[in-house]
Amino acid sequence: MKKLFPVFLLAAVLFNFNIAYSQISLTVNGGIEIPTGNFSNLVKNGYGLSASIGYSVPIIPVEICVSAGYDNWPYKIQYSLSNSGLHEFGNGVNMYSIPVTIGPKLFINIPGVGFEPYIGIEAGVVSSSSTLVGATSTTDFIYSPEIGFRYNLPLGLIAIDVNVKESNFTDTSGGQTQTYSWFGINAGIAISL
Numbered sequence: 728m729k730k731l732f733p734v735f736l737l738a739a740v741l742f743n744f745n746i747a748y749s750q751i752s753l754t755v756n757g758g759i760e761i762p763t764g765n766f767s768n769l770v771k772n773g774y775g776l777s778a779s780i781g782y783s784v785p786i787i788p789v790e791i792c793v794s795a796g797y798d799n800w801p802y803k804i805q806y807s808l809s810n811s812g813l814h815e816f817g818n819g820v821n822m823y824s825i826p827v828t829i830g831p832k833l834f835i836n837i838p839g840v841g842f843e844p845y846i847g848i849e850a851g852v853v854s855s856s857s858t859l860v861g862a863t864s865t866t867d868f869i870y871s872p873e874i875g876f877r878y879n880l881p882l883g884l885i886a887i888d889v890n891v892k893e894s895n896f897t898d899t900s901g902g903q904t905q906t907y908s909w910f911g912i913n914a915g916i917a918i919s920l
Contacts (some may be wrong), residue, residue: 756915775798841879
């Protein structure tokens with residue numbers, strides 16, 4: 728029995744450690760969405776909002792996040808020629824996307840400071856369309872690498888969350904391939920639940 732005591736002690740410590748450090752968090756962010764590549768020829772800078780639920784994995788500094796967001800960009804004014812003449816396109820018309828993603832964030836804990844840098848990547852599906860009359864909605868695969876930090880406020884229940892995220896998806900509907908990519912500069916809060 729004495730030989731099994733260290734095993735029971737280790738199991739008790741790990742079990743208590745597991746309960747003490749497992750937690751759920753809610754993060755809400757908003758920011759500016761800056762189109763890049765060919766997408767920047769189509770739209771102006773826009774805005775984005777997102778919310779995510781995170782689960783902190785016990786023992787290692789990783790959080791698994793499930794996120795949903797809304798991004799919106801006004802079209803640049805463009806002109807098209809048809810049988811009825813020259814038409815202005817883009818004034819008052821917006822493109823929007825609704826991504827739903829999941830992925831890990833790896834935190835770098837700096838003891839005693841409350842400042843936690845992180846890197847992460849999320850992937851999932853995105854629904855996109857525009858406010859143009861007759862526009863159709865598409866659903867595509869999206870991935871978003873990110874880098875950011877959290878700064879824990881006193882008591883540790885609320886943290887300021889700041890990140891830069893690059894989002895990318897390719898739409899192949901209608902026989903054409905169009906790549907959409909943008910940088911999001913976001914800030915918000917993370918609340919421990």
